Amino acid sequence: MALLQVDRLRVEFPARQRTLVAVDDVSLSIDAGEVLGVVGESGAGKSVTGAAIIGLIEPPGRIAGGEIRFAGRRIDCLPDDAKRHIRGREIGSVFQDPLTSLNPLFTVGQQLVETILAHSDRTAADARRHALRLLEEVGIPAPAQRIDAYPHEFSGGMRQRVVIALAICAAPRLIIADEPTTALDVSIQSQIIALLKRLCREHGTAIMLITHDMGVIAETADRVAVMYAGRIVEVGPVRQILRSPNHPYTQGLMESIPRLGSDSAPLAQIDGAMPRLHEIPVGCAFHPRCPDASERCRETRPALRMVADSASVACLLFDDGCADD
Amino acid sequence: MFSTRRRLRLPVPTGTSCLIVAVTAGRVTGPRETRTTTMLAFILKRLAQSLLVMFFVALIAFLMFQFIGDPVHQMVGIETTLEEREELRETLGLNDPVLVQFGRFVSAATTFDFGISYQHKKPVADMILSRMPATLELSILSALFALAFGVPIGVYTGLHRNTWLSHVLMTVSLIGVSLPTFLIGILLIFVFAVILGWLPSFGRGDVVDLGWWSTGLLTTTGLKALILPSITLGLFQMTLIMRLVRSEMLEVLRTDYIKFARARGLPDRVIHFRHALKNALVPVITVTGLQLGSIIAFAIITETVFQWPGMGLLFLQSIQTVDIPIMSAYLILIAFIVVAINLVVDILYYVIDPRLRSARNAEARS
Incomplete structure (x- = not known):
């Protein structure tokens, strides 16, 4: 059984004139110890999906449909207090910007200790010892000297390590990492990715890695889900999708990645831009930009269908063979 | 430190x-x-x-x-x-x-020598010193009143933005901001002194003389006499603090570190009162400190309405008799108090916010 199972999730934001659908009919699952990459452009619904899983959709946004199960237990309709016990304890989070994720007026140690105490019955002294171990584990040099420092005394990469230490305070089984490397230098990015991978390997922690960086996905993820305009358009093992993407959008994404040593031809790009939430077209959301769009694509919204052993794609080009289902 | x-x-x-x-x-x-x-x-x-x-x-x-x-x-x-x-x-x-x-x-x-009053033929310093306890007690009590009500109400209206109680409090605070001080004083006297007869309408009541300080805090009549003037003087500051705390809370609650604190699974109580409030209070400290100076300075009006025997009343009387030594001494003293408070506030700010400390350190190192 999957550790996390999201079924037909729908997240809506009521706006003045009409309701905006940020996440539409998204289903995904993550097994224990697995890294699922979620990739897509800004506004594709990646972060909202992550926020929905930990129950932190900003009001007036709300989960309008679907189910979220964690370790077999439904967690999307729990009371607030029970959701709080899942956050941090069962599902840890890492945010995008380490510069703003930490409260500037509290020392790193204070923030670690309060998080540890919120999820365990340890004494304060024991919690501090645990905090020191965590800082050491995420690779902060000389943690005993750094634990009483304020966040601004750390560099960006070190702060992201502190954020990761905060995420693993209670040894969660799943970490939702929302663009954990976007705000960092490239050289620091790979260190943070390596740290996440190591934690995943050593503790068997599953990671939902939200990013728009295909390179990060290729390096880290076991499986990848590609999101477009609030929907998953393709999901499958990362090697398979990188090597032979099925969905025209994924293909476009792959072609637009610059490669070292390739010829100096202009980089391919997908024409147009992803539609805003209030102007998602009828039918397949990608059809206005799709080179292979047909008349049917303008009317029928494709469902996610299995195309190979373990890859699924939501595209009518692959729908013909099994249209009767 | x-x-x-x-x-x-x-x-x-x-x-x-x-x-x-x-x-x-x-x-x-x-x-x-x-x-x-x-x-x-x-x-x-x-x-x-x-x-x-x-x-x-x-x-x-x-x-x-x-x-x-x-x-x-x-x-x-x-x-x-x-x-x-x-x-x-x-x-x-x-x-x-x-x-x-x-x-x-x-x-x-x-050396605190401001000459002799033209009118009273007494040393101005002595006259002001004998009036100072009345003004300082009134001002500090007003500031405490403003803080004691302004901060909790501000936090409440910040956290529960759309409840009916918040709307009522915000509307009332608007009245508090827009009504002139003397009108509030007169209204309070009318209700609590004239109609209900619960509280005195003027003066300090019985005062205990401690030698260097005369206090109204030790007698019942003294305490009762303090209530209406303190509210009158502190009401504007209270609404100011309340609105400031509210907007700061709203601002802080939107920040990433509050979202991350929620994602860490901290209880709401800790997030609101430890993380959000401490960050929201940083500017409040500055404003309150600066306002304390203006409370002392603007005590003149309240002291006039309540015939409060403080420095402000003395100053007004000295204007009527063109008693320049008193006027100039009052001016210097008030300026000194305001400047001293500003200095303390700046240092406090420096102590509270670790970023400021290190920013200045970095500045000094480079």
Whole structure:
């Protein structure tokens, strides 16, 4: 059984004139110890999906449909207090910007200790010892000297390590990492990715890695889900999708990645831009930009269908063979 | 930071030198040393600014003597001869060059000597000192009232933005901001003193004289007399603090670190009152400190409405009788209090926000 199972999730934001659908009919699952990459452009619904899983959709946004199960237990309709016990304890989070994720007026140690105490019955002294171990584990040099420092005394990469230490305070089984490397230098990015991978390997922690960086996905993820305009358009093992993407959008994404040593031809790009939430077209959301769009694509919204052993794609080009289902 | 213990062990000299000694005594080895020296540099810089402000205030206070009437006319009767007037002028030093007179004025002011009141023929310093406890007790109580109600109401309306109680409180606060102080005072007197008869409408009630301080805090009538003036004086500040706390809370609750605190699974209580409130209070401290100065200065109106025997009332009476020594002494004293409070607030700000400390350290290192 999957550790996390999201079924037909729908997240809506009521706006003045009409309701905006940020996440539409998204289903995904993550097994224990697995890294699922979620990739897509800004506004594709990646972060909202992550926020929905930990129950932190900003009001007036709300989960309008679907189910979220964690370790077999439904967690999307729990009371607030029970959701709080899942956050941090069962599902840890890492945010995008380490510069703003930490409260500037509290020392790193204070923030670690309060998080540890919120999820365990340890004494304060024991919690501090645990905090020191965590800082050491995420690779902060000389943690005993750094634990009483304020966040601004750390560099960006070190702060992201502190954020990761905060995420693993209670040894969660799943970490939702929302663009954990976007705000960092490239050289620091790979260190943070390596740290996440190591934690995943050593503790068997599953990671939902939200990013728009295909390179990060290729390096880290076991499986990848590609999101477009609030929907998953393709999901499958990362090697398979990188090597032979099925969905025209994924293909476009792959072609637009610059490669070292390739010829100096202009980089391919997908024409147009992803539609805003209030102007998602009828039918397949990608059809206005799709080179292979047909008349049917303008009317029928494709469902996610299995195309190979373990890859699924939501595209009518692959729908013909099994249209009767 | 240097420890308070270290500060207390020192022999205590007076005034600003005490502050500097305390800071240098906090000097320890290692990185703390730079922190202490930059702190010292910061305080010295602010002190120099404060002295400059005091210099100009003293200049204005001094010029009042030059331009608002002739002091000799104020002191003598109509039957005094011209020779006697000239003699008095000479003994008072009014024929000396203006700069000499100013120097004399400033050096006298630093020893708290503001001359003799024209009207009362008593030393101005004594008159002001005897009135000061009344004003300070009223002002501090008003500030405490403003904080005690402003902060919790601000937090409540910030956290529960759309409840009916929040809307009621915000509307009432708008009235508090827009009603003039004297009107609030008169309304309160009308309701609580005239109609209900619960509280006195004027004066301080019974006061206990402690020798150097007369307090109304130790008697029932004294405490009762404090209630209406404190509310009158503090109401505007309370609404100000409340609105400030509310907007700061709303601002802070939107930040990433609050979202991340939620994602860490901290209880709401901890997020709201530990993480959000502490960040929201940083600007509130500044504003409250600065407002304390204006509370003391604007106590004049409240003191007039309630016939409160404080410095403000004395000042108003001195204006009516053109008693320039009292006016200029009051001006200098109020300016001194405001400048001193500003200095303390700046230092407090520095102590509370670790980012400010290190920013200044970095500045000093480079």
